[in-house]
Amino acid sequence: MLQFQIIPVTPFQQNCTLFWCDETMKAAVVDPGGDIELIINAIEQQGVTLEKVLLTHAHIDHAGATKALSSHYQVPIEGPHKEDQFWIDLIPEQKQRFGFAHAEHFTTDRWLVQGDTVTFGNIELEVYFCPGHTPGHVVFFHRQSKLAQVGDVLFRGSIGRTDFPRGDHATLIKSIRENLFPLGNDVRFIPGHGPMSTFGEERQSNPFVGDMA
Template sequence: MLQYQIIPVTPFQQNCTLFWCDQTKEAAVVDPGGDIELIVQAIEHHGVKLTKVLLTHAHIDHAGATKAVAEKFEVPIEGPHKEDKFWIDLIPEQKTRFGFAHAEFFEPTRWLAQGDTVTVGKETLDVYFCPGHTPGHVVFYHKGSELAQVGDVLFKGSIGRTDFPRGDHATLIRSIRENLFPLGDQVRFIPGHGPMSTFGEERRSNPFVGDHAR
């Protein structure tokens, strides 16, 4: 089974997530934006071995500590989609603007695209390309536990911002409705910020992308 722990990091309280396979104890950390000591504590607490870093997108609060974590544990970086490369290139500029002293430029070991899969031990996560918040945003979905890590695409009662460079509202709505909601109302999701929800709950009540939203 796939296990997880949400680790809020950075002043933005971004939901970094530690996933691990309970059979092999191999783990992946999703969106290590900062507060590396908290990530290390979680890894040590669960007695797991970090084998990779996974990224939903390259905004600094999600990707700021990517290089530091990858180098500390000597692991590859998988994701996001190559359309987010320009955000990675901007990290040196962003670190000064937002006070992320730890943030450094990095190069993903593997770019991800719709239909790809990533592994965590013996568990497999499906990759869904969901642009709109950023042009290269991806979502990770574990079919066995009907759990998704959606980054900043969708939140409980809200959706991701689209006023950043190369964001697009119509594209984001289409990503949610055509790529995520068809996975099923029962699917729980971990958003990039805030509490978890289900796709069904958001279809019923989300004022931006629910079934009754214009």
């Protein structure tokens, strides 16, 4: 069974997520943006063994502590899609702009594409390519739990910003409606910031991407 803990990190209160398999106690961290000591503490408190770092996209509040966490546990980095390489290359510039003291450039071990899966313990997450917020954004979905980690694609009552370099509003809307909503109204999702919701709730009431929008 998949278990999870949301760990808000950085001044942006980004929802870094610790996922683990309760049968094997093997784990993955999604989007370690910063505050690495909080992430390490969560891993230790849950008594799990980290197997990999997963990234939805490479904005610094989601990826700033990727290298530090990967190096600390000597585990591989998987994600995002290769179209986010330019954001990884911009981490030094993002670091100066936003004052992230410990963010470092990193090299991912595996780019992800639509239809891929990632695994830890007995857990398998499906990968969905959902560009728009960034060109290489991916989403992770655990079908048995009906749970998705959607990064900055979709929020409760809102959607991701598209005014960053290579963002695209129409592409983002298409990603949500064609890749996420078909997964089911009862799917719960962890967004990159703020509270959880379900795809069904957003279809009903989200002013940007709901059925009536």
